[in-house]
Amino acid sequence: MLDRWPDADIVVRNDAKLAAGFLMSALAESGHPARSAVALHMTEAVGCGLVIAGEVLEGAHGAAGEIGLDPNGAFGSAEIALREGAQRLGIPRLEVFAEAGRNNPQALKVAREVGRWLALGVRSTTLALDPEVVVLGGPLSACGEALRSVFVDALGDVSLTPPEVVLVASSGDAVHRGALLVASDRARARLVEGLPQV
Numbered sequence: 001m002l003d004r005w006p007d008a009d010i011v012v013r014n015d016a017k018l019a020a021g022f023l024m025s026a027l028a029e030s031g032h033p034a035r036s037a038v039a040l041h042m043t044e045a046v047g048c049g050l051v052i053a054g055e056v057l058e059g060a061h062g063a064a065g066e067i068g069l070d071p072n073g074a075f076g077s078a079e080i081a082l083r084e085g086a087q088r089l090g091i092p093r094l095e096v097f098a099e100a101g102r103n104n105p106q107a108l109k110v111a112r113e114v115g116r117w118l119a120l121g122v123r124s125t126t127l128a129l130d131p132e133v134v135v136l137g138g139p140l141s142a143c144g145e146a147l148r149s150v151f152v153d154a155l156g157d158v159s160l161t162p163p164e165v166v167l168v169a170s171s172g173d174a175v176h177r178g179a180l181l182v183a184s185d186r187a188r189a190r191l192v193e194g195l196p197q198v
Helices: 015-029 074-089 093-101 105-129 138-143 145-156 174-194
Strands: 037-042 046-052 133-137 164-167
Touching: 015 037, 015 046, 015 133, 015 174, 037 105, 037 138, 046 074, 046 105, 074 093, 074 105, 093 105, 093 138, 093 145, 105 138, 105 145, 133 138, 133 145, 138 145, 145 164
Parallel strands: 037 133, 133 164
Antiparallel strands: 037 046
């Protein structure tokens, strides 16, 4: 590809940061813009993007938001709860949230347990950053109020000014759509740079 487009920009981002960019854009389009957020995106693993002053935070080494890497932490426990719950239900992991959204009682129980671990994992980050919102996206959003209420309770227990918890409905393409947003922003910047100075 570089042989054909030697001047092309190459941007490397992880899936959680790309998803966070899309979730924040979708939030703004829904009439609920925010300048700071903790954005969670869970498929079979947990990803977290931190948004400060409207920008997804990269960090010194591109690792900002990697609060789920500790396998013994709360996010690791959330992944275990999802895997084991899906096995008990006999369905794929990503179907657990959709089934919970359909009020399947067993799936709701699993989703609430996963949500409790996720909320515990994100509490210290919300205390450190004091974000406007915690955004739940990807398959998580299919759970609806059952999952949101778990986060509201967990965050309200530790903060006098807990962030609003918002669900952003998105299918499994949040990462791809986030990548398109990054690419379009880069292309726009290149075009602006190429305009003649007035």
